[in-house]
Amino acid sequence: MRVTVNAETHAGGYTWQSLPAAQQPEWPDRAALRDVIAELESYPPLVFAGECDALRNRLGAVARGEAFLLQGGDCAEAFDGVGADQIRNKLKTLLQMGAVLTYAGSVPVVKVGRIAGQYSKPRSKPTETRDGVTLPTYRGDSVNGFEFTAEARIPDPQRLKRMYQASASTLNLVRAFTTGGYADLRQVHAWNQDFVKSSPSGQRYEVLAREIDRALSFMNACGVDPEEFKTVEFFSSHEALILDYETALTRTDSRTGELYDVSGHMVWIGERTRQLDGAHIEFASKIRNPVGVKLGPTTTPEEALTLIERIDPDREPGRLTFITRMGADKVRDRLPDLVEKVTASGAQVAWVCDPMHGNTFEAASGHKTRRFDDVLDEVKGFFEVHKELGTHPGGIHVELTGDDVTECVGGGDEIFVDDLHQRYETACDPRLNRSQSLDLAFLVAEMYRDQ
Numbered sequence: 001m002r003v004t005v006n007a008e009t010h011a012g013g014y015t016w017q018s019l020p021a022a023q024q025p026e027w028p029d030r031a032a033l034r035d036v037i038a039e040l041e042s043y044p045p046l047v048f049a050g051e052c053d054a055l056r057n058r059l060g061a062v063a064r065g066e067a068f069l070l071q072g073g074d075c076a077e078a079f080d081g082v083g084a085d086q087i088r089n090k091l092k093t094l095l096q097m098g099a100v101l102t103y104a105g106s107v108p109v110v111k112v113g114r115i116a117g118q119y120s121k122p123r124s125k126p127t128e129t130r131d132g133v134t135l136p137t138y139r140g141d142s143v144n145g146f147e148f149t150a151e152a153r154i155p156d157p158q159r160l161k162r163m164y165q166a167s168a169s170t171l172n173l174v175r176a177f178t179t180g181g182y183a184d185l186r187q188v189h190a191w192n193q194d195f196v197k198s199s200p201s202g203q204r205y206e207v208l209a210r211e212i213d214r215a216l217s218f219m220n221a222c223g224v225d226p227e228e229f230k231t232v233e234f235f236s237s238h239e240a241l242i243l244d245y246e247t248a249l250t251r252t253d254s255r256t257g258e259l260y261d262v263s264g265h266m267v268w269i270g271e272r273t274r275q276l277d278g279a280h281i282e283f284a285s286k287i288r289n290p291v292g293v294k295l296g297p298t299t300t301p302e303e304a305l306t307l308i309e310r311i312d313p314d315r316e317p318g319r320l321t322f323i324t325r326m327g328a329d330k331v332r333d334r335l336p337d338l339v340e341k342v343t344a345s346g347a348q349v350a351w352v353c354d355p356m357h358g359n360t361f362e363a364a365s366g367h368k369t370r371r372f373d374d375v376l377d378e379v380k381g382f383f384e385v386h387k388e389l390g391t392h393p394g395g396i397h398v399e400l401t402g403d404d405v406t407e408c409v410g411g412g413d414e415i416f417v418d419d420l421h422q423r424y425e426t427a428c429d430p431r432l433n434r435s436q437s438l439d440l441a442f443l444v445a446e447m448y449r450d451q
């Protein structure tokens, strides 16, 4: 049975608040933090609990094998990235990928951005050293500054308010774009306008867009012009990392009396914070949002089964998404046992592949990067495993941007290791640029069709 939590009022403290929480900032000014939390608690929700329920239903279709999840966006959003162009470019890339997957893969695509809340980063090391100077590591714009100065790296709780404001502005524009005409399927060419001539993936997309156009004209001529083509259902998601922030945005739903984290539609718990006895998993188990958990190569089937017991005791399709990030060299070896034992337990989780986080390496130039071929190979391995076991490869989770950055190597419009310095803009991990993202969408659509 699902645990009802409405009796546990915030005033009395939530259960997760007394448990150890990994990767939390050491806020130097606790009084300032308390004031910020009190203010955040008074702010309105960023999303409506009913929208979270809608996404849980859509993810239920993913878990049952009837839909595919496309989840993507920045590794780390930045406060100075909250501009119309950047948001539109990201959205445009996701819409193009969605069109490719829906049309070429012939599957309904659930679209979820790593957007409007992805401001906090778990890190491998607490400090960073440059030229003999050691400072606290950058933990995302919600915590401290990217600039390598002692002052910028001090965690500042005021940043949590800026995170809320940046998320609100971003979500507002995303909602305007997705419901106000920009995402109308008849705009399928317009999303490609600035792109088509310069890039092989843009040209390939244009061919597909022409086919979609013809299909739309045909339907129109038959008198069919569905409302569903005029807007796009698009959801927000981020890693629920900084529990002071997520807790302040956790509210009791007036309709049901249940708790929702209203900072985003879906939240996930990362590889570094998914300890079974830790605060993050306890938090995830108490909110009604659809929840993702990242599973790295060391995950045991027993851990996966305990996570299901904790977060999805009712075995509700859509409630829990396992986002696997094994690495291209390990996915074929580590994933089968997990999928097999979870399936045998009767749980119906959505299986999603994050082909980014297990494939990062440092280039000789010092840039953190990923090879497009490794990313692709991990997705291939993920599809192979699911094909072998007769289970559903439910989606992909990728770090991407709509801008022409040079952060990952390879792709159809090839980026070489020596090009990385040209436009390396990520605040943390390397993202696929627009052309690489579209390449990936075409290749995944082919894999899905073949499946």
Ligand SMILES: O=C[C@H](O)[C@H](O)COP(=O)(O)O
Residues within 6 Å of the ligand: 075, 121, 122, 123, 124, 125, 357, 428, 429
């Ligand atoms: O995005 C994920 C993590 O925050 C990131 O991979 C950690 O990177 P680090 O090893 O540079 O700390």
Ligand SMILES: C=C(OP(=O)(O)O)C(=O)O
Residues within 6 Å of the ligand: 075, 122, 239, 269, 270, 271, 272, 294, 325, 357
């Ligand atoms: C930190 C992340 O991933 P992981 O927890 O899988 O390392 C992430 O997706 O930003």
